[in-house]
Amino acid sequence: MKRSKYERPTHLLQGGPRLTTSAMIASLAAPGQRTKAAPFGHALAQLAEERPDIVGLSADLSKYTDLHIFAQKHPDRFYQMGMAEQLLFSAAAGLAREGFTPFATTYAVFAARRAYDFICLAIAEENLNVKMACALPGLTTGYGPSHQATEDLAIFRGLPNLTIIDPCDAHEIEQVVPAMAAHQGPVYLRLLRGNVPLLLDEYGYRFELGKAKTIRDGRDVLIVSSGLMTMRALEAAQALADDRIDVAVLHVPTIKPLDEATILAEARRGGRLVVVAENHTVIGGLGEAVAGVLMREGIRPEKGFRQIGLPDEFLDAGALPTLHERYGLSTAAVVRRIREWL
Template sequence: MTTKKLTTSAMIASIAEEGQATIPAPFGHALVELAKNHDDIVGMSADLAAYTDLHIFSREYPERFYQMGMAEQLLMSAAAGMAREGATPFVTTYAVFAARRAYDFICMAIAEEKLNVKIICALPGLTTGYGPSHQATEDIAIFRGMPNMTIIDPCDAIDIQQAVPAIYEHAGPVYMRLLRGKVPVILDRFPDYKFEVGKAKLLVDGHQALIISTGLMTMRAIQARDLLEKEGISVAVLHSPTIKPLDEETICQEAKKRNCLVITAENHTVIGGLGEAVASTLMRNGIHRPFRQVGLPDEFLDAGALPTLHDRYEISARSLASNIASWIKP
């Protein structure tokens, strides 16, 4: 058996499996559709419209698009001003730039005033191979501590398409992690699924383990579940696209129903993200279950090709399935 040779390193940026269905630029197209009936929507970016799929919006509504240049602090401040005047800005940049460079401006100008600004950020977690300068592995931890900020981490193109109108209707600031470009599709397997801000949804039932996942790790959890099913291992998958406010009621309900291993899976450092949020929720509610975290390590990550990195840091479907099997059958 021959292994396909990787001819590039960090430039390999797709999270789609070979042959997996994808939808191009779901965020950009969903925003264009939404803006047809909502004149208050404006698009704003810090020289990254083409890399956050906002160029789709800018082509359709050039008079409602604002290119702010490479100045993220100015971008957030200007968005706050637009919101004060009645606009609903959808602001895009890379997650590292919003979380690290513009934190104070988001906090003081947007969150404290509960302004209706939607911050949509590409390259969350380990979705780029360009190393620590571009890998936003701690963005959820940073924004979880910010009052009034809602945090969304969609798992695929369908989730993004449904999240765009939902966060528009949600009053107040939102931080949404963005999968960009040709985004994989996994939720088409669950026709009854509907994204709702603040709600977790059980996608697959099972009794030997409960995976509580968010973002692209929900896609990995479903893929891992398929692999485990072939080994006779039954795993449930609970998708939590909203990190804050966390759907504590559903999480506790599903954990109580199963006296089994609880696993959290996230494309984020294990420090301060979904895993710690779920663990504290279970403890505060007196629910004691064996518990494991799947996430990125508390360190600056390597550069390289995403398939290699996802295996190295054990967030690929294959790694997830292998670890779960070892935890259930030691």
């Protein structure tokens, strides 16, 4: 039987049977967790009702970046560019020059690896108003190194003029979309797509571009996190509370520009282990950004500084929950590491 381009046997996981998975569209939600379908696509389609300047483009991946919802609502403002990421971003740059606000979608690996030079020279250098919403950031697919954007932050953080956002859940994505459109200049969004977990609404959270926010306070540990790892950090904090370990969670959705003032204020509070948790390689991401801020200001956390992130290697393919446990991104893995460090 011929396989589709989105299905193939997974890596033979050590110590277990060969598994198969719909890894391209695997949900990040735990069983029973609340989710919301395609928050990016719905939010953009709704915003476009009020903003006739908004257009959408995709490189043959509208269904897998949730842009198909926008395309259905606004077919005259949707452009299917085919499997040509360089063309996708060059066209978006041209539309921005003509006064439109283009939202260009593809996978994060294709933006970071295939189209970097075009993003750099056609968009960032010209400071054009292009919004890049790129799915499958970090380890959010089990499809292997060809689709796992484990190093996209390291690639894009050094690019001048570029704002970088790593949202936690569906609640935040719905707020991020209008904030991206309101911001003048290029934006790179690490997009969570499909059935996206929903939890920050329980904390009364409101997204503000460029701002880090304390979601939960605690006296023993400070977890500085972004993206889906804020969800895992909150889950870990609840689990550690049973051991009378009090964990604070500082959510940092804007990776660039980094909210250094808030990070420094939280890190200066004494008596806490500081842990940075991110869905990205430990090389060049949020962890090293926070470490650099603390070092430049001469801050040395009383109980130490640690990183939770992906290793500096190409990762296995396989079932996503298995991979998250293997590489330390699962809630259970976060709990274990913090207990060890304390």
